[in-house]
Amino acid sequence: MKRAITILTVVLTASAANAKVDxxxxxxxxxxxxxxxxxxxxxxxxxxxxxxVKEGRNKLQFSWANTLIDPTSLEMLPKADAxxxxxxxxxxxxxxxxxxLWNVQSGISGKVPVEITYLTSGLSWRxxxxxxxxxxxxxxxxxxxxxxxxxxxxxxxxxxxxLIVGKVHMIDxxxxxxxxQYPYDRPGVEVQDDSRDKLLDxxxxxxxxxxxxxxxxxxxxxxxxxxxxxxxxxxEYFLYTIEGTETIPTGxxxxxxxxxxxxxxxxxxxxFEQQRYGNSVVRFLSFKNDTxxxxxxxxxxxxxxxVYRGAGDKGHLSYTGQSSFKYIPVDEDVELNLGAVADVxxxxxxxxxxxxxxxxxxxxxxxxxxxxRTFKIEVRNTRELPVKVEIKRNFPTQYWDLKQxxxxxxxxxxxxxxxxxTLELEPRSKQEFGYAxxxxxxxxxxxx
Amino acid sequence: MNGKKKTIMAIVLLLAAAGLVEAxxxxxxxxxxDATVIRLDNPQWTLIEEERVLTLQQGLNKVDFxxxxxxxxxxxxxxxxxxxxxxxxxxxxxxxxxxxxxxVWEISCADNYAETVRISYLLRNxxxxxxxxxxxxxxxxxxDLKSYLVLRNFSGEDFDKARVLLDYGEAFEQGIDHEETKQxxxxxADKVPITKMWTFDAAKLPWDPEKLENKNVGIPVSYRIVxxxxxxxxxxxxxxxxxxxxxxxxxxxxxxxxxxxxxxxPVGEKMELYIGDSRDIVVTxxxxxxxxVPTHKNNDKAPKVVLxxxxxxxxxxxxxxxxxxxxxxxxxxxxxxWDMEECTLDGKNLxxxxxxxxKNANTLEFEIKLPARNDDGPAVKELMMxxxxxxxxxxxxx
Numbered sequence: 068m069k070r071a072i073t074i075l076t077v078v079l080t081a082s083a084a085n086a087k088v089d090x091x092x093x094x095x096x097x098x099x100x101x102x103x104x105x106x107x108x109x110x111x112x113x114x115x116x117x118x119x120v121k122e123g124r125n126k127l128q129f130s131w132a133n134t135l136i137d138p139t140s141l142e143m144l145p146k147a148d149a150x151x152x153x154x155x156x157x158x159x160x161x162x163x164x165x166x167x168l169w170n171v172q173s174g175i176s177g178k179v180p181v182e183i184t185y186l187t188s189g190l191s192w193r194x195x196x197x198x199x200x201x202x203x204x205x206x207x208x209x210x211x212x213x214x215x216x217x218x219x220x221x222x223x224x225x226x227x228x229x230l231i232v233g234k235v236h237m238i239d240x241x242x243x244x245x246x247x248q249y250p251y252d253r254p255g256v257e258v259q260d261d262s263r264d265k266l267l268d269x270x271x272x273x274x275x276x277x278x279x280x281x282x283x284x285x286x287x288x289x290x291x292x293x294x295x296x297x298x299x300x301x302x303e304y305f306l307y308t309i310e311g312t313e314t315i316p317t318g319x320x321x322x323x324x325x326x327x328x329x330x331x332x333x334x335x336x337x338x339f340e341q342q343r344y345g346n347s348v349v350r351f352l353s354f355k356n357d358t359x360x361x362x363x364x365x366x367x368x369x370x371x372x373x374v375y376r377g378a379g380d381k382g383h384l385s386y387t388g389q390s391s392f393k394y395i396p397v398d399e400d401v402e403l404n405l406g407a408v409a410d411v412x413x414x415x416x417x418x419x420x421x422x423x424x425x426x427x428x429x430x431x432x433x434x435x436x437x438x439x440r441t442f443k444i445e446v447r448n449t450r451e452l453p454v455k456v457e458i459k460r461n462f463p464t465q466y467w468d469l470k471q472x473x474x475x476x477x478x479x480x481x482x483x484x485x486x487x488x489t490l491e492l493e494p495r496s497k498q499e500f501g502y503a504x505x506x507x508x509x510x511x512x513x514x515x
Numbered sequence: 516m517n518g519k520k521k522t523i524m525a526i527v528l529l530l531a532a533a534g535l536v537e538a539x540x541x542x543x544x545x546x547x548x549d550a551t552v553i554r555l556d557n558p559q560w561t562l563i564e565e566e567r568v569l570t571l572q573q574g575l576n577k578v579d580f581x582x583x584x585x586x587x588x589x590x591x592x593x594x595x596x597x598x599x600x601x602x603x604x605x606x607x608x609x610x611x612x613x614x615x616x617x618x619v620w621e622i623s624c625a626d627n628y629a630e631t632v633r634i635s636y637l638l639r640n641x642x643x644x645x646x647x648x649x650x651x652x653x654x655x656x657x658x659d660l661k662s663y664l665v666l667r668n669f670s671g672e673d674f675d676k677a678r679v680l681l682d683y684g685e686a687f688e689q690g691i692d693h694e695e696t697k698q699x700x701x702x703x704a705d706k707v708p709i710t711k712m713w714t715f716d717a718a719k720l721p722w723d724p725e726k727l728e729n730k731n732v733g734i735p736v737s738y739r740i741v742x743x744x745x746x747x748x749x750x751x752x753x754x755x756x757x758x759x760x761x762x763x764x765x766x767x768x769x770x771x772x773x774x775x776x777x778x779x780x781p782v783g784e785k786m787e788l789y790i791g792d793s794r795d796i797v798v799t800x801x802x803x804x805x806x807x808v809p810t811h812k813n814n815d816k817a818p819k820v821v822l823x824x825x826x827x828x829x830x831x832x833x834x835x836x837x838x839x840x841x842x843x844x845x846x847x848x849x850x851x852x853w854d855m856e857e858c859t860l861d862g863k864n865l866x867x868x869x870x871x872x873x874k875n876a877n878t879l880e881f882e883i884k885l886p887a888r889n890d891d892g893p894a895v896k897e898l899m900m901x902x903x904x905x906x907x908x909x910x911x912x913x
Contacts, residue, residue, distance in 0.1 A: 102770055111771045139646070139698075140759070154700075161694030186771065234733050234792040235773040238757060251696050253669040254642045300838060302655060302762050302772055303736050303793040357892070366795065366836075369729060393729045396795045396836030398892045404728070428817040465805050482723075482801040513809055 073130050094118050097180075100227040102306075103192050103215065105368065106234040109241050110190040110219070112136075114183050115146065120173040127169040129183070134165075134220040137241045138250035140186040141167055151175045159250045167250075188241040189219030189317075192230050194325060196372035198352075198403075200387065204376070204452050206330040207352070211367075215313070216320040225312040232368040232394070233304030296325070298365045305365055328361045335452065336402065339413035340459040347407035348456075350388075356395045369393040372403055411454055411492075412447040418501070426510050435509030443501045444473075448492035458488045466507040466515050473500025526567060526634075527579040546570075549631070551674055553641065553689075556682035560588070560637040561670075566597070568631050571604065571624040581617035585671035586639035594620055597631040604630055641670040641691075643681070645756035646698075649788075651738070651772065653765050655711050658738070662702035662753070666691050683751035704747045710739040712787075715798045716846040717831075722800040733792020734843070737775075740786045753780040760790050795836040796843060796885065797893075804828035810906075825904040834893040835885035845881040846874075849902055857901040 097115040104110065118127065129141065138159065145152040151174035158168045173179070192215045199208045213230065217223065244250075294310040307325075315321050336351040338344065352374065357363035374387040388405035395401050419441035426435035448454050465483040478486045490498055507515055526546055552564040569578060580592065589611065596604040607621040624630075644665040649658035664681070668674065668691040680686045684701060691697055713734050724732045738760065743749040755778040761769040773790035780786040806826040812818035835841055858865045860883065865871055871881040879900075886894040 100768060102768075104771070109771070111769070113768060142648070156689075156697050156699040158698075159696040161692050184769075229770075231770060234731075234794065235771065236735075236775060236789050236791045238774050238776055249667075249669075249694070249696060251644055251665050251667055251698075253694075254640045254667055299764070301653070301764055301770055302651070303791055303795065304770065304772075306764060306770060308766075369731070391729050393731045394794045396797070396893075398836055398888060399797070399834075430816040432817050434817065480803070483803055483805055512807065515806060 098227070099223055099225070100229065101190060101223055102229045102231060103190050104231045104233070104235060105192055105194075107237050107241075108188040108191060109235070109237070110187050112185055112187055112223075115180060116183065117178045117180050119177065120152075120171065120179050121176045122173055125171040125173055127171055128166065129169070130166040131221075132165045135187050135189040135242055135245040136165075137186045137188075137244040138165070138167060138247075139244060140241075141183070142185070143169055143181050143183045146180040146182050148175055148179060152179060164248065186241050187219050187221070188245060189217065190223075190315075191216050191218075194368060194370045196370060198331075198372050198374045199384065200333070200352075200374060200376040201330075202377050204335055205332060207333045207354070207374070209326075209328045209331050209362075211325040211327075211370075212322055213325050214320050214322045215315060217315040217317050220317055222314075222316045224314045226314070227311075228309045228313045228315075230307045230309070231304050232307070232366065233302075235304075294323075300365075305368075307365075331360050331362065335454045337408070337411045337413075337454055337456045338459070339456065340461070341415075342459075342461045344407070348411045348413050350405045350408045350411070352390070352403040352405060353400060355398070355400050357398050363397050366397055366399075367392075367395040367401065369395070374403070374405060410449045411456065412445075412449070413456065413458055414445045414447075415460075416443045416445070417441070418443050424511060433509070435507075435511035435513075437511055438506045438508065440504045440506075441501065442504065443499060444488070445497065445499050446490055446492060447497045449495060451494045453494055454492050456490045456492060458490070459485055460488070461485050462504065462506065464506050464508075464512075466512040468505040468507075469502050470505075471500065471502045473498075473502075478502075525579075525581050526569075527581075551677040552680060552686075553674065553677045554680045555643045555666075556680065558642075560591075560639070561641045562635060563638045563641075564633055564635040566631055566633050568629050569622075571622060571628045571630050573624055573626050575607070576622045576624055578620040578622060579617060580620065580634065581615065583616060587616070588637040588639075589616070589618060591635075591637040592618060593635045594622075595633045595635075596622075597633055599625075599628055599630060604628065638670050638672070641666075641668045641672075643667070645754040647756060647758035647777070649707075649738075649740075649758060649760050650769055651709065651760065651762045653763050655709065655738075655762070657706045657708050658740070658760070660702070660704045660707045660740070660748075661700060662756075663698050664701040666697045666699075668693055668695055707740055707746045707748065712737045712739060712844055713793055713796055713841050714844045714846065715796075715831075715833075717800060718846070718848050720798070722798075722802075724797060724799060731792075731794045732798070733794050734796045734798065735789055736791055736793050737787050737789045740788070741784075742780045742786060743783055749782050752782060753777070753786065755779045758786075758788050760788060793837070793841075796841060797834045797836065798831055798843075798845075799834075800829065800831040802827065802829050804901075807907075808903075821908065823907050825907065827900075827902055827904065829900045829902075831898040833883060833885060833896045833898065835895075836888050836893045837885075839887050841885045843883045843885055845883055845898065847879045847881070847900065848877055849879065849900075849904065850877050851907065852905045853902050854905065855900065855902045857899070859899045861897055 094116045097117060099112065099114040102111040141157060143154060153172040155170040155172055158170065160166065160168055192213050194211060194213045197210045215228065296310065297308040299306050309323065313321060331354055334353040336353045337348050338351060339348050354360045356367050369392050371389060371391045373389045375384040376387050378385045390403040390405055392401060392403055417440055421439045422436050423439060424437045425433060428434045444458065446456055459481065462484045469478065469486060471478060478488050481487050488500070492498055546567040546569055549566040549568065554562040554564065594606055603625040605623045607623050610619050612619065644667065646663045646665060648661045651658045666679065666689065671693055673692045674690055676688060676690045678686045679689045689697065713736055715734055721727055721732050740746060742753050755776065757774060757776050759774045760772040762772050764770050775788040775790065777786050777788060804827055807823045808826055809820040809823045811822040813821050831845065833843060855867060858871070867873060871879055874880050881898065883896055883898070885896060888894055
């Protein structure tokens, strides 16, 4: 078993002017807790060890060769007899890499439990979803998974694993701090060490993480016993603590089921907006992260969702598409972009163009006019299912006026040059509506 | 572990017989460095003061001070006699030998003395950093603040034992070798009150999250700490440095909240540390109206607009999806000359100077209290600004 991090306790006799090594012990790691972030390549490691100290000066050597630990983040705290243990300083000795030396003044002899914390890179987690639509596409079975990957160079055995959803602000990348020649660099000189960079680049095959999802009710290793997950909001983040411990050797990943919700009501939403999507209609699957949709317990961090559809009685599936989505707070709408479709069609047609209300200046040049465009919008649903269609129209100017014709309800003004029409279509049906758009130009804009 | 580095700086005492024009040079002693002070109160340079005992003879003495592999500002080197200052031990002149990192002091001595002298000089590549570590309590009302001093010695010189002085606090003894870095706790303040702030700056953040495909707009979240006595601080200016913030998770552990770099915070001033982004507060800001209203035209045969105003409406919908309340600071910018026709929050009129502040000619600051999300969904507030920019001269588009 690979073990990159080592701790040596070197006990020095209190009275000796020159250090005299009395005893060397190699305390084993007691418990270890990993708090893994998904918005940055960052993990907070907290481990407990029992050190054997003697009264007087002790030196504790901590080394981390071939790992991705940020040496500036190292901290050790006694968990008992704190008033008798003084951690005087942490030295990074010259001409030695990946090694720290704590000078500890102890008022007692014997075992002292300590907690060592540090930040490391190389551990990551991401989440992904699988959705299976019912044949009528009214509900979807939604399964969320997380995949935890350890490329840190260190094996973490039986680690309590916690996952953080949230966007932390970072000044430095932990991986860069880990590869510095000197922990805090050196005054005035930026040190580059290419050979080490290459070594670490080879090790650091950590996938770039976007947001990854966890919702959940239960975590369990597939095929293994169920694991509860404790969910809690802390500051601006969400913390998920997986029950029990996990062992993920370096280089390995582990996939865990984060939740499984059977019937999430969904809406088939089709959007048409030429400025954004061209002439295609884009299909969205929409639901809400709330209790009505069997969700809403925690935010859903963004991730990739593969959507399938039930096909036939024997549990066969057809693949509908995939979509990545962003972090969804509780009570927020989710819109999954499943891509352009051909079975719902929106056809805007310019039916008439007129100009009017010309204004002329003293030289008889044109100084203002109106343009009146009459559009007909035909919307066709060729599917055997009802659909909701959202049509946005963008205008090239903020000086406009719109008169609507047809059966569609009122339009909504989105912003100064965008309006939105919303339609609901029965299976295999067609709707038509129209509008006359007047745009004002030149002096005709005045006073509008 | 590490081989002890040989001292690179050397002092050689050269005895020149008094009265002789041609110096009769004789190596007399190589005095050891005695008390050493490393003074780190200047961010650019570190002042070293070291004491040595020189065996001086009556008459003229030459003391050669040389260095190699270290960066000393030669003009900064000073010598001070401590036992017999004044007429008894007089520094006559300082000369610099050619092409050498060295200088020679000529010292006149009234008698034979074992004289303690203090040599001071500015030395490069030895400095200190300050870092902060703060652990917030679960409700985020205070932090336990620790500050660490990080000594970095890359000067080329080993210091076995030195008194280290900062610009505040007690001096302490510390040895540090060349290429060694040492980190030590030097400030601990428990229960320092904090203010948590969410800030939406309309000039820095996207207005309409809907237009960003699969991307959240995070609202920056900061902690504010005041360097004053009420906070258990305020004794001295807090030096700038990197701060890492953690939070007690209530399970005898912590989570990492984020990190930021603070500038120097004088006594009475505030330290603001940006920890991360909130994605549970969503601001959707839209321009609903932007109309040009001509006010003056010229006398051309085809009159052109030479001056115009605008008629603009901006709305901002603020949704709080959090379980807790939040106080959002919203910064809005209106360039040039302008006046506000109407400003409302949820339809209620807001008064300038009472309900919102004018930070400067073009910047407005609103503090908007956001209730927690409830069973019906997120708490929603809607800000509306209806304003006119005045006397705009160019760019009229018909």
